[in-house]
Amino acid sequence: MKKYLIIFLLFALASCSDFLEEYSQDQAYVTGYNDLDELLLGNAYMKRTNVQSYQWGVREGLYYPYIHFMADETEQYLNGSTYLSEAACFTLYGYSNWQQKVERNPDGGNSWDDSADWNNLYSHINSLNVILSSITDFKGTTDDDIYNISRIKGESLFLRAAYYFVLTNLFGEAYNPSSAETALAVPLKTTPYIEDITYTRSTLAAMYQLIVDDLLEAEKALDGVEHKSLYRVDVNGVRLLLSRVYLYMQDYENAKIYAQKVLDVKSSLQNLNTFSGEEFLNPSSPELIFSMGATSIPGNIAAGTSLSSNNFQISADLYNSYEPGDLRTTYYVVKEGQITYLKKMTGTDFETKDLSDNFVLRTSEAYLNLAESAAFLNDDNTTKQVLNELRSNRFSSDLYDNSKVNNLTHDELIYFIRDERRRELCLEGHRWFDLRRYNVVPEYPNTKTLTASYTYFEQDPNTYKYVPSAKRSFILAPNDPAYTLPIPEYEIEYNKGMKDNERDARDGFYESL
Numbered sequence: 001m002k003k004y005l006i007i008f009l010l011f012a013l014a015s016c017s018d019f020l021e022e023y024s025q026d027q028a029y030v031t032g033y034n035d036l037d038e039l040l041l042g043n044a045y046m047k048r049t050n051v052q053s054y055q056w057g058v059r060e061g062l063y064y065p066y067i068h069f070m071a072d073e074t075e076q077y078l079n080g081s082t083y084l085s086e087a088a089c090f091t092l093y094g095y096s097n098w099q100q101k102v103e104r105n106p107d108g109g110n111s112w113d114d115s116a117d118w119n120n121l122y123s124h125i126n127s128l129n130v131i132l133s134s135i136t137d138f139k140g141t142t143d144d145d146i147y148n149i150s151r152i153k154g155e156s157l158f159l160r161a162a163y164y165f166v167l168t169n170l171f172g173e174a175y176n177p178s179s180a181e182t183a184l185a186v187p188l189k190t191t192p193y194i195e196d197i198t199y200t201r202s203t204l205a206a207m208y209q210l211i212v213d214d215l216l217e218a219e220k221a222l223d224g225v226e227h228k229s230l231y232r233v234d235v236n237g238v239r240l241l242l243s244r245v246y247l248y249m250q251d252y253e254n255a256k257i258y259a260q261k262v263l264d265v266k267s268s269l270q271n272l273n274t275f276s277g278e279e280f281l282n283p284s285s286p287e288l289i290f291s292m293g294a295t296s297i298p299g300n301i302a303a304g305t306s307l308s309s310n311n312f313q314i315s316a317d318l319y320n321s322y323e324p325g326d327l328r329t330t331y332y333v334v335k336e337g338q339i340t341y342l343k344k345m346t347g348t349d350f351e352t353k354d355l356s357d358n359f360v361l362r363t364s365e366a367y368l369n370l371a372e373s374a375a376f377l378n379d380d381n382t383t384k385q386v387l388n389e390l391r392s393n394r395f396s397s398d399l400y401d402n403s404k405v406n407n408l409t410h411d412e413l414i415y416f417i418r419d420e421r422r423r424e425l426c427l428e429g430h431r432w433f434d435l436r437r438y439n440v441v442p443e444y445p446n447t448k449t450l451t452a453s454y455t456y457f458e459q460d461p462n463t464y465k466y467v468p469s470a471k472r473s474f475i476l477a478p479n480d481p482a483y484t485l486p487i488p489e490y491e492i493e494y495n496k497g498m499k500d501n502e503r504d505a506r507d508g509f510y511e512s513l
Contacts, residue, residue: 033138033149036131040152043127044159045231046293046359064117064170064429065296066095066102067358071431072450073318073422074301079338080309083457083466086111087310096312097452097474098482100503106454106472115488117170121163125189128160133192147225154221158233161214162241162359164188168207169433170485171501175248176440180205184499199495208249215242230283230291236265237290240361243369248437252373259370262289266363269393272327280331281345283354287363293356297427301342309457309466314340314426321423325399328423342427358429364390365425372417376443380410387420394424414444439479450476455513474508482506 030036046063068074069092076089084090091111094102105111135153140146164186172185185207187199218238227234243258268286281288301312314333319340322329329335332344345357367390374382387405408416418438422431438446451473458469476482484501492500 030134030137033135033140033145033152036134036138037148037152039127040131040155044124044131044156046124046356048231048292048294048354048356062116062296063120063293063358064166065358066092066112067170067429067432068297068301068427069096069312070098071435072448073315073426073431074312075315075317076453076455077311077313077339078309078455078468080311082308084308084310085457087308088312089310089454093454097454097472097508098476098480098503098506100486100505102485106456114486115490118167118488118491121167122189125160125163126192128156128163129190130192131156132160132190150221151225151228154218154225154235154238155233157214157218157221158238158241160190161211161218161245164207165211165241165245166359168204168211169248169436171487172201172207173204173484174436174440175204175208175250177250178442180208187495187498198497200498208245211245212242212249215245230288233290236262237361240289240366240369243366243373247369247373248433250376250441252376255369256373256377256379259366259373262366263363263370267366268363269367269390271393272331272395273393273397275327275331279343279345281355281360281362285362288355289361289363291356291360293359295345295355295357297342297345297357301346301427314342316340318422318426321419323395323404325396326394326423327396328394332423332426344427357427360428365430368417368421368424372414372421375410375413375417378410380413383413383417384408387417390424391420411444436483439483446478448478452476468513470513471511472508473511474506 069088074096086105089096090105093099093106094104094112103110103112103114131152135149135156138145138149140149168185173179173183176183181203183204184201185204186201188202188207188210189195189199190210215238219235219242222233222235222238225234227236239258239261243255243262246252246255246258266289270280270285270287272280283291301314314335319329319333319335322333332342334341334343345355367386371383371386371390374380374386384405388402391405392400392402405413405416418434421434425431435446435448435450438444453471453473455468455471457466459466481501482503486503487498487500492498
């Protein structure tokens with residue numbers, strides 16, 4: 001990593017503003033904490049680039065968009081009026097079908113940069129390491145100075161924890177308390193200077209300790225700090241991510257505590273019975289706590305019968321998991337004729353919104369984190385109360401019946417919460433990570449085997465239309481090594497001895513159509 005960390009660190013610092021164009025290790029050009037705030041905004045937060053689609057290979061500004069297509073939320077759309085050979089299913093074939101070489105398309109060529117997220121997130125981390133090292137030089141002489149220095153520190157700690165959390169859950173093993181001391185995460189770097197060393201992978205225990213420590217310190221730094229905007233994290237966002245991290249660590253006591261802390265401050269839910277907007281998730285939603293990054297979904301989830309084949313649509317498996325009377329089939333995922341599409345974040349115009357589709361924090365997750373942690377602590381009464389509060393805002397008021405939840409046994413409740421997370425948080429970047437962590441919960445392990453398919457098209461010589469010709473399907477069993485992405489090839493090349501995540505080659509099975 002050393003070669004690329006140097007490149008990205010210097011590029012990130014030089015590109016932020018004039019005062020860092022000749023950045024040196026003594027940080028002489030950082031003249032005040034406002035310079036660090038500028039670096040925080042310019043280089044540390046995920047970019048909110050307006051990206052409509054990557055069906056033509058557009059990649060800039062997207063963060064791990066494949067997260068939406070690796071689980072059971074989507075499937076290939078086959079019935080468009082036109083056909084695009086290099087649409088989303090083609091471009092992200094290696095990810096959505098769990099291939100050994102994730103960057104490869106169905107034809108064997110490269111169509112995605114498997115190192116893009118590794119580079120982007122470590123670039124942000126490098127900037128954050130500089131900020132966190134430099135912010136200690138400023139003590140502040142006024143209350144306003146002290147306030148802003150604390151805010152910058154808190155935001156930076158949150159972001160570093162968030163990025164390491166994402167990297168670890170993409171490229172590291174799922175957290176199992178019994179093996180965390182030896183299981184591998186990703187390389188861990190917290191220093192602001194260049195180190196001429198060969199990087200190795202941290203253990204999960206060390207990585208999650210850093211993540212928790214950063215978030216706890218961020219909580220202290222941001223406590224009492226006014227929330228500047230949806231796109232700058234506050235203490236409630238820190239607490240929600242802490243609740244999620246503890247849930248992944250199977251530390252249910254702390255997961256419950258922090259979920260409740262979130263709801264004590266902000267418990268608002270949008271009642272779908274009174275909702276009249278186009279897209280449920282929009283910047284003015286009463287449920288939103290924090291968002292960063294771009295929305296990449298609109299051009300890649302089939303959004304109307306005129307959209308081209310070879311994109312993704314909502315899977316029948318996900319759509320059929322909603323019960324009669326569930327208004328999320330009106331405002332989240334919608335079935336019209338032969339197509340099932342995502343309306344949750346795109347409305348009816350299917351344009352990119354000023355909101356992330358894979359890093360968004362909202363109150364409904366706090367409800368679900370509280371419900372799950374309470375259930376694992378055998379507090380079924382709290383679990384049922386919380387679930388009913390959430391679900392009563394999602395169902396037609398004249399059809400909702402509390403007994404659906406209240407009559408569940410303890411074991412049934414655990415699996416019901418998992419299904420409810422899937423329904424509520426669909427296409428927000430949770431499902432793949434959730435399935436990974438369910439694999440290592442010994443009391444209630446994941447038992448679901450996933451199937452993914454890719455359909456090939458060929459042109460009819462008489463009509464000149466493209467028609468499905470063959471289908472290739474793949475299986476992903478619980479605990480399959482493919483639940484962890486391979487380390488980017490260049491990283492293995494430059495850090496000799498770094499252990500990769502081994503994946504088997506997948507031939508799948510073919511079916512003529």
